[in-house]
Amino acid sequence: MTACAPELPDLFDSHKIDAYFNGEKDLRPAAETMLTRRAKIMRWIKLALPSLAALLIGLLIVLPGLQTDDDRFELDVTRPKKGELEKLHMENTVFYITDADNQVNNFNADKIDETEPGSKLIKLINPQGIIPGDGQDWVNIEAPVGYFNQNTNILQLLEDVELFHSSGMTGNSTEMFFDFNQSKAYGVKPVTVDSENGHIEAEGFEYYNKKNLIIFTGKTHITIPEEKLKGNE
Structure with missing residues (x-):
């Protein structure tokens, strides 16, 4: 009776080892390979996102300046002037003026712009507002252009200025002022007034x-x- 030696498990696959050293096969665990791929993808995303954000910001700046007509295509990119971003600018807005009695007066304007940063002199395009008076009376004033001085609380109206009183009286002039501290309107340019009592x-x-x-x-x-x-x- 001949004794047989026990078979040992094949702990090493010589073919796989040869393939690894020959560069034909990667013996690293699959999990390690997956982590490496994810790391590469995340690194690529981190590098690409800032470039994508810069591209989008550039488009937001450039697109409003695009102008087209039948014959040409123009790109108008204007850099803001020094201090321009510091000035007050609003469009289609309501602004409020307080008089000496702390009464708030509302005015509408197509556009308001501070003439110089920190000057508190506001240019108004098409200002219009109703100012309460004595009792139930009121006046409506409007003009194509106006300037409101926040330091003196005086509104200057220019060009085709109209003052309409609730009684039906209408006054027109090329220049008119309204002092909110004194609740007083005045002008030194020729003025015409029409009412049921005459001209x-x-x-x-x-x-x-x-x-x-x-x-x-x-x-x-x-x-x-x-x-x-x-x-x-």
């Missing part, structure tokens, strides 16, 4: 809003309808 032309005027009182200054010409002079018959 007035004057070199200037003063209107005291809280007293509901208007005073014409300089040379003044008044035209009164004949029926108003007859009185009650």
